[in-house]
Amino acid sequence: DSGVTQTPKHLITATGQRVTLRCSPRSGDLSVYWYQQSLDQGLQFLIQYYNGEERAKGNILERFSAQQFPDLHSELNLSSLELGDSALYFCASSQGGDADNSPLHFGNGTRLTVT
């Protein structure tokens, strides 16, 4: 058990809809990362938050947004969903901070299916 909790585990929704994925980081971790994995492909970095502030952005679509709350949990919002958004969405956390070489610890992901 990595200590990172993601809910829900599965989500099935229709095109055009909006969903929210939730992540609770490991106790003590300040950084939260979101990754997308489509069809056995690699992990694509979406966005990182550190202590409530956006720290880095990757290949995140404008239809997607995220935030990290004062209690450090994070939510990833996906709107105007398309079939191609079907994927596994992983959250990871780390202690964070600049030049902090600590590994990411991943949750078990949310599998999103858009029909």
Added chain:
Amino acid sequence: DQQVKQNSPSLSVQEGRISILNCDYTNSMFDYFLWYKKYPAEGPTFLISISSIKDKNEDGRFTVFLNKSAKHLSLHIVPSQPGDSAVYFCAASGNGQNFVFGPGTRLSVLP
């Protein structure tokens, strides 16, 4: 533009033998490298890491080697066990930020 490459999509090894997984990177700003193991329906699990100031790090059956001049790292698993069968991801970051993952190598350890 793939900054982290794992050129072998799959690898099969006999139980008890050595598994060697390879990874190449292009960004010279990367200074921290990690290996993750992933089973189906689970998130990636951290295995071992290495800082750019070292060329080798060992943890039990797992050893990571880093060749900075070649921008190459490898993961050695000795001896390989059937439970090691999984997808292995190489990852790299610079200054503790922006962890970039390779596409993964599927390791099958045959009994």
